[in-house]
Amino acid sequence: MTGYGRGAAVAAQHDARIEVEITSVNRKTLDVQVTAPREWNGLDQQCHAWLKGAFQRGRVNIQIKIRSTDSQPAGLTWDAQGMDQALERLRSYAHGRQLPFTVDSHLFLELAKTLKDSAALPDWRVLAEPIQSAFDQAVGDIDAMRCREGQALAADLRQRI
Numbered sequence: 001m002t003g004y005g006r007g008a009a010v011a012a013q014h015d016a017r018i019e020v021e022i023t024s025v026n027r028k029t030l031d032v033q034v035t036a037p038r039e040w041n042g043l044d045q046q047c048h049a050w051l052k053g054a055f056q057r058g059r060v061n062i063q064i065k066i067r068s069t070d071s072q073p074a075g076l077t078w079d080a081q082g083m084d085q086a087l088e089r090l091r092s093y094a095h096g097r098q099l100p101f102t103v104d105s106h107l108f109l110e111l112a113k114t115l116k117d118s119a120a121l122p123d124w125r126v127l128a129e130p131i132q133s134a135f136d137q138a139v140g141d142i143d144a145m146r147c148r149e150g151q152a153l154a155a156d157l158r159q160r161i
Contacts, residue, residue: 002026003145007137009130010069014122019065020134022142027059036064040124043131050132054139062138064131066121082115 005022032051034044047062087103090111094101124131 003142003149005138005140005142005145007134007139007141009133009137011122011127011130012069014127015069016122016127016130017067017069018127018130018134019067020131020138021063022138023061024055024058024142024146027057030055030057031059032062033060034062034064036124037066037121039121040064043124046124046128047135050135051139054143062135064135066127079115083111086111086115 003022003024007020009018010016011018032048032055034047036043036047043064047064051060051062090107091101093099
């Protein structure tokens, strides 16, 4: 069945708020997609384990976000000095090979992504408890929505019969 669920938890010791959203649509097989900060490698496998038993089929999208408790996105800062050094290295590399070198918004964005300071984002294993709490809330929320949808369908079928 289709559905939507949302959960949130706070990791006060890390000044972080974890938000989990789960959506599902009908499908013959189980297809789970997890979107989380790219620094959190391996979290998708844990999400599959947490999801086990809640869904047998359907396309399930899980989105996990972390924000600082002051509502600013966590882990989205970078080191300006590191950016300057990397740009200079790239400029020197291009000059040494007689390649044109132009700093445009695309290069700047890609360099910023590469040099992003991920130290501000704690490892997901450190936050496993609040992540799972938010995850469980979202699963409970979507399960309640699916139950309401099933009851509405059953009532509609009884009325039509």
